[in-house]
Amino acid sequence: MNLDHIRNISIIAHIDHGKSTLADRLMQMTGTVTAREMKEQLLDSMDLEREKGVTIKASAVRMIYRYEGKEYEINLIDTPGHVDFSYEVNRALQACEGAVLVVDASQGIQAQTMAHLFAALEQDLTIVPVINKIDLPAAMPDDVAEEVEELLGVPAEDIPRISAKTDVNVEAVLHQIIEQVPPPTGDVNAPLRALVFDCLYDPYKGVIAYVRVFEGKIEGTPRLTAMTTGKVLEPLEVGVLTPAMLVTNSLAAGEVGYIATGLKTLQDLDVGDTITLAEGGATERLPGYQPLKPMVFAGLYPSDADDYGELRDALEKLQLNDAALVYEPETSQALGFGFRLGFLGLFHMEIVQERLEREYDLDIIFTAPSVEYRVNMTDGSVMTIDSPAALPEPTKITSVEEPWCELRIFSPSEHIGTIMDLVTKRRGELKNQTWLDTKRVEIACMIPLSEIIVDFYNELKARTRGYASMDYTLDEYRAADMVKLDILVNQQPVDALSIIVHRDDAYHKGQRLVSKMKEIIPRQMFTVPIQAAIGNKIISRANVQAMRKDVLAKCYGGDITRKRKLLEKQTAGKKRMKMVGQVEIPQEAFMSVLRLEEE
Amino acid sequence: MDSIPSPVDPFGLYIHIPFCERKCPYCDFNTYAGLGDLFERTVDALCAEMAGRRSRLGDRPVTSVFVGGGTPTVLADAQLEQLMAAVHASFSLAAGCEITFEANPGTVDRDKFGCLRSLGVNRLSIGVQSFQPEELRFLGRIHDVEDVYRAFDAARTAGFGNINLDFIFGLPHQEMAQWQDTLGRALALGPEHLSLYSLIVEPNTPLYHWVATGKTDAPDEDMAGELYEATIERLAAAGYVHYEVSNWAKPGSTQPPDAVLMPEYACRHNLVYWRNQEYLGIGPGAHSHLRRRDEQGRAVSRRWSNHKPVPGYVRRVQQAEPVEDFAEEVGPRLSMGETMMLGLRLVREGVERERFQALHRCDMEEVFAAQLRDLQAWGMIETDAARVRTTRRGLLMGNQTAALFLPDEAVETDALEAGQH
Ligand SMILES: Nc1nc2c(ncn2[C@@H]2O[C@H](COP(=O)(O)OP(=O)(O)OP(=O)(O)O)[C@@H](O)[C@H]2O)c(=O)[nH]1
Ligand code: SF4
Ligand SMILES: [Mg+2]
Numbered sequence A: 001m002n003l004d005h006i007r008n009i010s011i012i013a014h015i016d017h018g019k020s021t022l023a024d025r026l027m028q029m030t031g032t033v034t035a036r037e038m039k040e041q042l043l044d045s046m047d048l049e050r051e052k053g054v055t056i057k058a059s060a061v062r063m064i065y066r067y068e069g070k071e072y073e074i075n076l077i078d079t080p081g082h083v084d085f086s087y088e089v090n091r092a093l094q095a096c097e098g099a100v101l102v103v104d105a106s107q108g109i110q111a112q113t114m115a116h117l118f119a120a121l122e123q124d125l126t127i128v129p130v131i132n133k134i135d136l137p138a139a140m141p142d143d144v145a146e147e148v149e150e151l152l153g154v155p156a157e158d159i160p161r162i163s164a165k166t167d168v169n170v171e172a173v174l175h176q177i178i179e180q181v182p183p184p185t186g187d188v189n190a191p192l193r194a195l196v197f198d199c200l201y202d203p204y205k206g207v208i209a210y211v212r213v214f215e216g217k218i219e220g221t222p223r224l225t226a227m228t229t230g231k232v233l234e235p236l237e238v239g240v241l242t243p244a245m246l247v248t249n250s251l252a253a254g255e256v257g258y259i260a261t262g263l264k265t266l267q268d269l270d271v272g273d274t275i276t277l278a279e280g281g282a283t284e285r286l287p288g289y290q291p292l293k294p295m296v297f298a299g300l301y302p303s304d305a306d307d308y309g310e311l312r313d314a315l316e317k318l319q320l321n322d323a324a325l326v327y328e329p330e331t332s333q334a335l336g337f338g339f340r341l342g343f344l345g346l347f348h349m350e351i352v353q354e355r356l357e358r359e360y361d362l363d364i365i366f367t368a369p370s371v372e373y374r375v376n377m378t379d380g381s382v383m384t385i386d387s388p389a390a391l392p393e394p395t396k397i398t399s400v401e402e403p404w405c406e407l408r409i410f411s412p413s414e415h416i417g418t419i420m421d422l423v424t425k426r427r428g429e430l431k432n433q434t435w436l437d438t439k440r441v442e443i444a445c446m447i448p449l450s451e452i453i454v455d456f457y458n459e460l461k462a463r464t465r466g467y468a469s470m471d472y473t474l475d476e477y478r479a480a481d482m483v484k485l486d487i488l489v490n491q492q493p494v495d496a497l498s499i500i501v502h503r504d505d506a507y508h509k510g511q512r513l514v515s516k517m518k519e520i521i522p523r524q525m526f527t528v529p530i531q532a533a534i535g536n537k538i539i540s541r542a543n544v545q546a547m548r549k550d551v552l553a554k555c556y557g558g559d560i561t562r563k564r565k566l567l568e569k570q571t572a573g574k575k576r577m578k579m580v581g582q583v584e585i586p587q588e589a590f591m592s593v594l595r596l597e598e599e
Numbered sequence B: 001m002d003s004i005p006s007p008v009d010p011f012g013l014y015i016h017i018p019f020c021e022r023k024c025p026y027c028d029f030n031t032y033a034g035l036g037d038l039f040e041r042t043v044d045a046l047c048a049e050m051a052g053r054r055s056r057l058g059d060r061p062v063t064s065v066f067v068g069g070g071t072p073t074v075l076a077d078a079q080l081e082q083l084m085a086a087v088h089a090s091f092s093l094a095a096g097c098e099i100t101f102e103a104n105p106g107t108v109d110r111d112k113f114g115c116l117r118s119l120g121v122n123r124l125s126i127g128v129q130s131f132q133p134e135e136l137r138f139l140g141r142i143h144d145v146e147d148v149y150r151a152f153d154a155a156r157t158a159g160f161g162n163i164n165l166d167f168i169f170g171l172p173h174q175e176m177a178q179w180q181d182t183l184g185r186a187l188a189l190g191p192e193h194l195s196l197y198s199l200i201v202e203p204n205t206p207l208y209h210w211v212a213t214g215k216t217d218a219p220d221e222d223m224a225g226e227l228y229e230a231t232i233e234r235l236a237a238a239g240y241v242h243y244e245v246s247n248w249a250k251p252g253s254t255q256p257p258d259a260v261l262m263p264e265y266a267c268r269h270n271l272v273y274w275r276n277q278e279y280l281g282i283g284p285g286a287h288s289h290l291r292r293r294d295e296q297g298r299a300v301s302r303r304w305s306n307h308k309p310v311p312g313y314v315r316r317v318q319q320a321e322p323v324e325d326f327a328e329e330v331g332p333r334l335s336m337g338e339t340m341m342l343g344l345r346l347v348r349e350g351v352e353r354e355r356f357q358a359l360h361r362c363d364m365e366e367v368f369a370a371q372l373r374d375l376q377a378w379g380m381i382e383t384d385a386a387r388v389r390t391t392r393r394g395l396l397m398g399n400q401t402a403a404l405f406l407p408d409e410a411v412e413t414d415a416l417e418a419g420q421h
Helices: A018-031 A047-052 A082-094 A113-123 A140-153 A168-182 A307-320 A346-359 A413-425 A449-453 A456-463 A502-521 A561-575 A589-597 B038-059 B075-089 B110-118 B133-138 B145-157 B178-187 B205-214 B219-239 B270-273 B312-316 B334-341 B353-360 B367-379 B392-396 B397-401
Strands: A006-013 A059-067 A071-079 A098-104 A125-131 A193-202 A206-215 A218-219 A225-227 A235-241 A246-247 A249-250 A254-261 A272-278 A296-302 A326-332 A334-341 A365-366 A373-378 A382-385 A397-412 A431-434 A440-448 A470-479 A482-489 A498-503 A526-535 A536-544 A577-582 A582-586 B011-017 B060-071 B093-103 B123-129 B163-169 B192-198 B240-246 B246-251 B278-282 B287-293 B298-304 B324-330 B380-383 B389-390 B414-417
Touching: A006 A018, A006 A082, A006 A113, A006 A168, A018 A059, A018 A098, A018 A125, A018 B324, A047 A059, A047 A168, A047 A346, A047 A589, A059 A168, A059 A235, A059 A254, A071 A168, A082 A113, A082 A193, A082 A346, A082 A470, A098 A113, A098 A140, A113 A125, A113 A397, A113 A470, A113 B145, A125 A140, A125 A168, A168 B389, A193 A307, A235 A249, A254 A456, A296 A326, A296 A346, A296 A456, A307 A334, A307 A346, A334 A346, A346 A365, A365 A589, A373 B011, A382 B287, A397 A431, A397 B133, A413 A431, A413 A440, A413 A456, A413 A577, A413 B205, A431 B133, A440 A470, A456 A470, A482 A502, A498 A502, A498 B287, A502 A526, A502 A536, A502 A589, A561 B298, A561 B334, A561 B397, B011 B075, B011 B270, B038 B075, B038 B278, B060 B270, B075 B110, B093 B270, B123 B145, B145 B312, B163 B178, B163 B219, B178 B219, B192 B219, B219 B389, B219 B392, B270 B334, B278 B298, B298 B334, B324 B334, B334 B353, B334 B397, B367 B392, B389 B392, B392 B397
Parallel strands: A006 A071, A006 A098, A098 A125, B011 B060, B011 B278, B060 B093, B093 B123, B123 B163, B163 B192
Antiparallel strands: A059 A071, A193 A206, A193 A272, A206 A254, A218 A249, A225 A272, A235 A246, A235 A254, A296 A334, A296 A365, A326 A334, A373 A382, A373 A397, A397 A440, A397 A470, A431 A440, A482 A498, A482 A526, A526 A536, A577 A582, B192 B246, B240 B246, B278 B287, B287 B298, B298 B324, B324 B414, B380 B389
């Protein structure tokens, strides 16, 4: 197709502002899917996405639309809104010339609205702002339009006000895309250069690369090369996404489509790599992506030590679809053989947990999440550690540095006080405040990453009645007075329960952890002391009182089988706990650090 | 495969009467109110089931009969006569056979007890549950405190010299004083036997629902423990022998209570269960346990139970269909575990080494070396040349102790569908 008739766009927005629903309407309007095929948030095809109503992976679709007598090809990429998956947005943007910025008319500009918008502007994309959900009673389309005008300089009256859900004025969005987003440029006759902006694993076709062709063309299924790795690909097929894969065996400059690469594992192909022809290919690759950096780390163990092999297999398979997931083997005295996993954030961790449990039917234990610390050793070397158990003895350490990030919070201004209180409590520092309008404010601050990965977002939501949103980016490492807090159960330290905390918080957190453990650990035959300690110093303690009595009162009437089964069940329940020094510790204990602040 | 029992081995017969005047909210027994229309057909069916069992058991003597439920005393005298006639027609009762009937103070009078006496019944188990009027109401009992005194008096007058009274403690918010008052009144009556149970909130009962929905508070486990220990002290002082977790009986001899391993007035029938011996259950939902030797001479057994719903049970018997609903084969290892699980409930007797050896043809010490060593180290059991039994601590932690003897997974158990035999 003539390049002038192609538009490549992403839909970006804060979480839940209606990206996927707008994509539904656009697909419907362009006849890409029939009314019969249509279902809500069609592009959210993973089970977990459908269940949580949240987009996790970006998806692409090609649409054909007639406008003023001409036929246009619009390649649309729906992106996730959640902060953990921002990398998906950035990748998608690089394949586009424009971005539709959706803003919820009842919520206005939120943290990820800004974050994603800035990412799009950085790529020089043309922004098409859209105000969605005007059907909501709480909608304030005019106010929000003004906020957007302030931000982008687009006249408020030119911004389409739509309802993706009830299908009001959606056509205006299509018109603006065609009128405002520039067509792609690129020489069809130059050597092939196609950017891999996403990869996924298909059980039948192997690794599928989603590509944006910038120059040249692919005709048929020629041998290709991935320029960074030098790997040669023997593609099975080439085509476009409708959103199902449709074989065309032809893709040309300016277009978006897929290549079934013939590769077997995702590790064989880097997202961000440039694909060219094996014979007569390009010499210079396109700019790629920053490698993904996990922010949060946690131990993962099978509940039943026998399942270690199964867990390893499951992680391998999961990684096929989730390139952001990294892991390596780890062992724990309390939990046995397991893995250390790296995640983009806590939501990502939650998703991985659910997928392991659901898709692989595994009973698993996660330990408390941790960030990555830099430890300056007395011998002058520097260690990076992401597990409390790995923290060397205090005598060998000169200093510990922890990651800080820049945190941006968007909120109605009446909550400034309580937000600042929260930020200060979590060791944060205010950088500046920007008024978005008379009622809403953006608070920028610096804060240790470890303080926001656990429980921060929930607390922020609770304090602002759900109105605040946040976004953060890793900034720098700063020296910190961090100590390892150990939990001793029945006098024995339980390595998987240790956490690294700031010395000032150690006392409070130790107390909370001890009382949490006291709640969680079932009463045993004997009294079990639970202690929190820093080094040799006990800072908090509590006892789980011995069980007073545990005996079946009645055992007659001949139904011995049932009584026996009851006892067997009791024993089986214990098997799901971890034995540490004769004490059974339930699995939830290992995650309880996540809920320390809950009352 | 030869059958184990010698003619003197205990063999219990249990007959289940699945009827009550009203269903108590805490009760999960297989018993129903308002089934008056079914009494006759059910009694016929019970008699027919007994007749059918006879051929399979030969004339092995029955050493105890227990007619329970439910409330057997809801049946008419003629029905009770019919039942006992069937017992005698189908089984041979050993000399001195214990014959127990359960009775509800609300469904008995002097005539009813007289009838039971005339039928050869020599032991009564009366469900009293409490002497506190408000507790009786909470427990949904059909009788009041006065009924209890009347019933006990009537039983004595009718000539019953071996009476058990059933009580429940550990009700939500029950205080020590209330329970002590109940105990005092019970002891004042001087029954030969007392069964004192801590209240269990059983699933599928109204009580369970009340607790789940917050209508009633759950019983306090710590308090129940306190009441239980106080009970142990008080009954010892009153001269009763604590012979099973929830059962006390008069020693019946001049021996000092401390030296008694098994009181004379212990319930012979229930001992069959706790000693992992054999029994046949008749009636809807009734359980049975019969033993045999496997190829290597080890004790294995079969446990089974009858179809539970009454109409279905009756129909099956009438149409000469199998009444079993559930059955499992208990392998040698599991059978040993059961012997320990059950025997450790016997506070004085415990598990006798010789009995274990005779039954399982192996040494308890060999099979359970690790468990016995650990439990002893934890102070849960005490052992001597003759027996293994629990300490006070082990008694209170009976479930923990018993569970150790059960195989990890009951791999040896196969649930079998009825009718495959
Ligand atoms: N009332 C109303 N609700 C809408 C509208 N558009 C979307 N929604 C609802 O808003 C919720 C979120 O919609 P999605 O389309 O999943 O939002 P999203 O931006 O794709 O969300 P993420 O991908 O998770 O970031 C859903 O319940 C939609 O039904 C609209 O125009 N009006
Ligand atoms: S009388 Fe006894 S068997 Fe009948 S319902 Fe009450 S507790 Fe259950
Ligand atoms: Mg979405």
